[in-house]
Amino acid sequence: MTGTSPGAGRSGAQRWAAYAAIAVLALVVAAAATRWIGLPAPPGLGTGSGQAEIGGPFTLIDHNGETVTDETFRGRILLVYFGYTYCPDICPTSLGAVADALDILGPAADAITPLFITVDPERDTPSRMKNYVTFFHPRLIGLTGTAPQTAAAISAYQVYAERVEESENETGFYLVDHSAFIYIMDRDGRFLGLFSHGTGPEAIAKRLRKIL
Amino acid sequence: MRKETRRFALGLAALALSAILAPEAMGDDPGAISIDRPWARATAPGAPNGAVFMTIVNRGAEDDRLIAADADVAKVIELHTHRMDGGVMRMRQVPEIPVAGGSSTNLAPGGYHVMLIGLNAPLTEGTSFSLALTLERAGAIRIEVPVAAPGAMAGPDAGAHSHPMGEQ
Numbered sequence: 209m210t211g212t213s214p215g216a217g218r219s220g221a222q223r224w225a226a227y228a229a230i231a232v233l234a235l236v237v238a239a240a241a242t243r244w245i246g247l248p249a250p251p252g253l254g255t256g257s258g259q260a261e262i263g264g265p266f267t268l269i270d271h272n273g274e275t276v277t278d279e280t281f282r283g284r285i286l287l288v289y290f291g292y293t294y295c296p297d298i299c300p301t302s303l304g305a306v307a308d309a310l311d312i313l314g315p316a317a318d319a320i321t322p323l324f325i326t327v328d329p330e331r332d333t334p335s336r337m338k339n340y341v342t343f344f345h346p347r348l349i350g351l352t353g354t355a356p357q358t359a360a361a362i363s364a365y366q367v368y369a370e371r372v373e374e375s376e377n378e379t380g381f382y383l384v385d386h387s388a389f390i391y392i393m394d395r396d397g398r399f400l401g402l403f404s405h406g407t408g409p410e411a412i413a414k415r416l417r418k419i420l
Numbered sequence: 421m422r423k424e425t426r427r428f429a430l431g432l433a434a435l436a437l438s439a440i441l442a443p444e445a446m447g448d449d450p451g452a453i454s455i456d457r458p459w460a461r462a463t464a465p466g467a468p469n470g471a472v473f474m475t476i477v478n479r480g481a482e483d484d485r486l487i488a489a490d491a492d493v494a495k496v497i498e499l500h501t502h503r504m505d506g507g508v509m510r511m512r513q514v515p516e517i518p519v520a521g522g523s524s525t526n527l528a529p530g531g532y533h534v535m536l537i538g539l540n541a542p543l544t545e546g547t548s549f550s551l552a553l554t555l556e557r558a559g560a561i562r563i564e565v566p567v568a569a570p571g572a573m574a575g576p577d578a579g580a581h582s583h584p585m586g587e588q
Binding site for chain 2 (some may be wrong): 288294295296297299300301303304305307308335336339340342344368372375377381383385386387388389404405406416
């Protein structure tokens with residue numbers, strides 16, 4: 209039980225610069241999301257702004273061991289969340305909220321596919337993913353893959369994920385820091401908006417109802 | 421008659437035992453700390469980690485701090501907190517969870533929690549398990565932790581609005 213310190217101020221300026229960069233990115237994303245979600249989509253809103261879009265091609269393995277790509281889910285509204293099955297609090301909070309939102313929407317939720325993509329492919333095998341996601345909701349799909357495959361998905365969604373070396377203990381346990389946004393992707397695989405961590409199921413359902 | 425004598429003797433022995441043990445097991449102000457609404461989330465089959473939440477209430481004047489927790493349900497038990505950095509949740513072990521005199525500290529999703537690492541078996545909704553807490557001043561406190569739904573945001577007894585998985 210002898211704890212390491214909470215890690216604040218551990219490596220100084222570089223780290224703060226990284227935090228600042230993440231904060232700025234989050235603000236940009238949030239600002240963009242607010243604009244896109246609040247209004248009807250402007251006709252012809254393309255990708256010509258020069259700003260990198262969230263989302264893109266990926267090839268992963270679903271929790272039944274089948275290879276899937278972003279194309280597999282065309283025609284579906286996607287809720288995309290990145291996490292890992294060793295995560296005891298943040299991921300259950302998010303997946304619980306998604307599960308409840310689907311139940312609130314009822315049959316309308318049939319157009320939505322919720323995806324849980326691991327940031328920890330080393331430990332998260334397809335069967336582990338299956339046990340984990342189906343525990344929260346039968347419609348949740350867990351996606352894992354090789355380290356390069358998940359890294360590509362993480363990069364496409366501009367997710368931050370980093371293994372925390374200082375958290376390792378004698379059981380081989382370690383933590384992974386990760387972005388805790390739930391991304392909404394439209395039927396063509398384009399980014400529609402996001403929910404920040406802690407958004408309740410009612411708020412998620414309300415926003416999804418406008419999109420459906 | 422005989423039964424009563426035996427009961428009396430037993431009672432006396434228990435009293436004597438508690439008199440011997442109490443000063444060691446308890447801190448200098450054992451009544452100051454109470455644990456309100458402890459709960460844990462049910463865990464998926466094979467999910468190795470869990471979290472326990474509660475409110476630690478300090479009615480005493482002196483500051484206290486939770487410094488350790490122990491339970492049979494997991495191999496390693498640590499105290500953790502979360503820090504949000506621009507949408508990134510960073511969970512970290514902490515050496516202690518402070519509870520100032522005359523106030524309370526919430527252990528809740530997204531913040532402080534008792535982390536169960538390497539569960540021996542999944543935590544099942546509707547069951548409960550025993551957790552031993554050690555506070556610096558109040559000493560040892562043993563509590564029973566009920567297990568709520570997997571995505572719950574509050575304990576099983578904390579009101580209808582806060583039990584998401586249970587709603588229809």
